[in-house]
Amino acid sequence: MTENPFFSPSSLPFQLPPFAEIRDDHYEPAFERGMAEQIAEVQAILVAPEPATFANTIEALERSGRILKRVSAVFFGLSSSDKTPFIAELEERIAPRLSAHGDRIRLDSDLYERIRAVSERVAAGEEQLDAEAVYLVDRYLTSYTLSGAGLGDADKATLREVNQRLSTLTTRFDTDLLDDTNALAVHVADVSELDGLGADAIATAAANATSRGLEGYLITLVLPTGHPYLASLTNRALRERIMTASQSRAARDNDADNRPVVLEIARLRASRAELLGFRSHAAAVTAAQTAGTPEAVDALLRRLAAPAAANARAEAAVLQEQIDATETDSTLASWDWAFYTEKVRAARFDVDTSAMRPYFDAERVLRDGVFFAATSLYGIRFEERFDLAAYNGEARVFEVTEDDGTPIGLYLLDLYTRDSKHGGAWMNSFVSQSRLLGTPRVVTNNLNVPRPAPGTPTLLTLDEVTTLFHEFGHALHGLFATVTYPRFAGTSVFRDFVEFPSQVNEMWMLWPEVLANYAKHFDTGEPMPQEMVDRLIASRAFNEGFRTSEYLAAALLDQAWHGLSSAEAEAVTDVAEFERAALERVGLADRAVPTRYSSTYFSHVFAGGYDAGYYSYIWSEVLDADTVRWFEENGGMTRANGDRFRRHVLGIGGSRDPLEAYREFRGRDADIAPLLERRGLTES
Template sequence: MRIPFVLAATLALSAPVLAQTVPTQAASAASATAANALIAPSPLPLQYPPFDKIRDEDIGPALEQGMAEQLKEVQAIASNPQAPTFDNTIVALERSGRLLQRANALLGNLVGADANPARLKLQGDFAPRMAAHRDAIALNAQLFARVESLWQRRTTLGLDAQEQRLVERHYNSLVRAGAKLDDAGKARMKAINAELATLGARFNQNVLSEVNDSAVVVDKAEDLAGLSDEQIAGAAAAAKARGLEGKYLIALLNTTGQPVLAQLENRALRERIYKASVARGSRGNEFDNTALVSRVATLRAERARLLGFATHADFVLSDETARTPKAVNAMLSQLAPAAVAAARREGQDLQAMIDREQAARHQPSFPLAAWDWSFYTEKVRAAKYGFDESQLKPYLEMRNVLENGVFYAAGQLYGLTFKERKDLPVYHKDVLVYDVFNADGTQLAIFLADMYARPSKRGGAWMNAYVDQSGLFNQKPVVANHLNIPKPADGKPTLLTWDEVNTMFHEFGHALHGMFSNVKYPSMAGTRVPRDFVEYPSQVNEMWATWPSVLANYAKHYKTGEAMPRDLLDKVLAAHKFNQGFATTEYLSAAMLDQRWHQLTLDQVPAASGVMDFEAKALRADGFDYAAVPPRYRTPYFSHIMGGYAAGYYAYIWSEVLDADTVEWFKANGGLKRELGDVFRDRLLSQGGSQEALTLFRSVVGHEPEIAPLLERRGLVIDKPMAATNAGDKPAKRAATKTAPKTATQGATKPAEKAATK
């Protein structure tokens, strides 16, 4: 029988008595603890997780013990008879909950990367308990009184800027969690959070199950015309693994578009795959998410109202750089018409290609549909630029892109070196592990690369940390990148699409943000920055994928080792803006759909039966009535907005304004140069959340955000473009010339050096 978490702190205080009265149980518990590889910090380098020693049955007890320990630690802080100080309250909070953080991070990471029934059950069981645990801390009146006292006196305590910011962050976090609510409000907040946690876990599990359940079975190899021999062999192997000997299985990714649609010549099969993709989560089966969406939106709206906000979007955005839904709406609605217009122009080119082909075959033409877009895009690309995706792929072998592209760029820009190691355990045989070293030979981090799609892995691509950097604990980071690249049959090369190459560079930008973190306090480390800022450094890192010297270093034929021919390389660079209308439209429609859901007031949320109708009306209202370009994610499988990106999916385009400005800064000052990398690392990537996000941006580029570079990059033309991403900022007049840094570290803001030991 599990002990209710609300009693954990009290029972933990009476542990010595229990140990005396029940010695056999105590000995048994001690033995179990000793055998649990999660309880103590890992003895492996940098506290790398001992995956080979951790059993699924260890995770629950570690979470149990971790919650009990943290509640005991927090109660000791809250009831401390001494007057609150920065050290005995704020730093003590930073020190609390280390076991829980370790166990919870491991479970979350494994459920995302390699789920199994035991892990999914653990996630479902503990989601509401973890929510309740967080509420027990956030709604502790004694604790809040101490933090509020420090917040009120923060400018008179002799704290440096980083310490003052830490006090403010803890105070704001507690207020946003409901610390100022009355008892009835706190009780309702706890109930909402518990239910949301349960629903969120169920939604994600449904998405994973639905992706696997919706895989398309193909009977005949000839129907797969257009795919490579390696892809066909992979589809056969996937079918065999499911007991479908002699058939072929097309696995789906958790996006609306599916990569194989760019290659399959069989239009009926393309249509079948597309319709299977967009129907996910709304088919009325056991994995249908429409009721969950309705309930989640209702609970979020209610919670926002409880905290004094009109909508969930108002609540979320008040803590981001955007500040308000009005600011987000202004940017998205300004970009949307230009993006859709560009997509329609691209669609006209595709339709013309269809008409010509059908006429040449003496067959009637057909209107362009969503399942045709990628296929005919490759044909138009070939006609306009003289190449298609199939010509690129032999030069984009996965390991070569990673080691001679992604790692090479990081070496040139930041002086990093990488060494693969095979002595550390992994949670799946496909995971690669690398030591990462600074230019002076000191170890910076350990990096895991988990590149392949599998049924146990959630869709998309992401970075996570197993160990966060912390000066307080003298910890160096252990971070991982995850992609969903289809795995070829055994012995066949993994050849990437251009999108997959770009994604690899993007996710490594997040990894750099985590690895370069150099702050004292854990809650400020790495990517703990506003959601609409966190995508900015990762998007900047995408620029090196097409940087000529980097591209030339990794774009080599997987068989011969010959470099990509110069004329093909030039064509790739020339086509950089190709299909940007489509790319921008599919993204913006999803971003605006996210805002529509989360800008609803409590009485506006539709019932489950109205979820898909609401989606359709919202897209039409925002001008996304072009059926050939559907949103990148539809509501029932939009995992981002059921997780940390709720009311925040706009962050990618918001961050891209900063990204495009920064790319211009790099180019104006020489590009792939070590001194520029050092500036970007010292002034921004190393700072985590220790300073205001836009302050960090300005410290690098020297001016306020400007949207013009983004518009030029995407080939969009709009009337009277806004000048800055933050509606509260007045754009500064920009100097006529850009100023390069005099030295690599000049002007860099360093973390506070003050010791904060207890």
């Protein structure tokens, strides 16, 4: 199969994968050749007669596996954004083989000894390396040690079995969730039940139904527990149906039941941690993160949980007052929260977030908001490349250059929801920059915005605008990181640091000069009234108790599952009961404030690589809030400030210790006070 497009680098600009040429039957041969090629490359390292050096061991490892990297980037990118039945079937078969392949390399005792020997040479001053190379040696030794490279043969055999089984289970979790999410979409027969939704949302629901051969309207589910329509629908029974469907995902007695999958994943991760010498999976994970220990994570989360819960209870009392004033014999429930929050927001602050949608035309938000902010801060330019095809007809391609025309890379945007796409929003890379390999940058953002009716504009919600700015922060990280070694490319940083740049980028959404540039009525072109903006800013602290509580509930649930010892994990037999008890222990078991993700659809931690790491968002937000304060104190949106942030944070990828880099940027460690103020937790 010499024509297989994965066998050599793409000849397209920036090595954009030639999606139009890629066929289903290209993937498996590319995976097979890629794995075989990398094993041969590793064997060449091991049989080299010369003593281990940085060049013949570490750098050689960095050069290995190029075919495998190319096919994996495309295949797993499409697995999340455009999963066909073929991709789903192949993923189930290929995942355990890839796990075994990775273990064959990471658990090779001879290779581990060569890495140790290089580390000793560096420590003894026998290798003349730059700072990035020295740091690379340290990261290799640490990651191989934590992966179990130092274990005995019997333990390694057990570890391989566990890793392969886990790869199968996490793939199954993901597939089950996608299948049941599609199956539980809420069918509505009568348009009168959709009272409160805008015409575009109703048209989207009608199109959803038509696409599945149904009469009426279909409300598809999003990844978090809540749904955007809950804030608008006046029909309480329909709100309850949506919430019930959301919370039922992959937790029903059918083929997509993730409850046994969750239990087995938790047990296997706990037993693997014990094999590696850790009390729990959380201990094993945090050992390689900036947090260091589960205790440090727990201390932060619990510090915030009690005041957040208290604020949520106070908010609930206000919402109940609103209910009592408008309805009879109704008690606040989870499906009421968003609806009455908007009513209270309108009454107290005269803010109607639905009235903002006409000012958030997606094209303007993208070009005159997201891109404008990036140009103002970093001087970069964007040009849409209609001559380059993405993996799906809905995805767009933009070329990104420096102010002087120097190429940076390609940015792909896949905005709309579809049944083949996972819920939520994310960034990934199809090509990652490396001086060593001479590779450029191709990054993509995925969102799940409902497609409007033909001929009508895409009007975003306030949350969707925030999400686009957030995910573009990840994209900037991937586009700006300039490193020598592939291991440090793009967003390849500590997991509890990776959300920091994206969260910082959210600040520009409401920055006056940015907002004034993009928030214009889609029909009249009139700017969003300043009084509307002022009222929104004044109301932002309202509902922070709910938002913080639902997030912390999910983060602490993640820690509860992954803080179990092997014996404790074996004793858990009921997923729902474990979840209830875990949330009760931290004071967050409030039925009106459900956890952002329940266990059976908590894709981040049971399939998405955030296991024992969902705390990362709030951990990173300490840095984010402190950085926003720095921008505010130093002149805001200026090229000088943008260049400093790019130089110390975005531009270094994973090539330095992130907290050291932050100290250089900020001049000190991060202060938690700005986060507490932002979340309304200072008085509590």
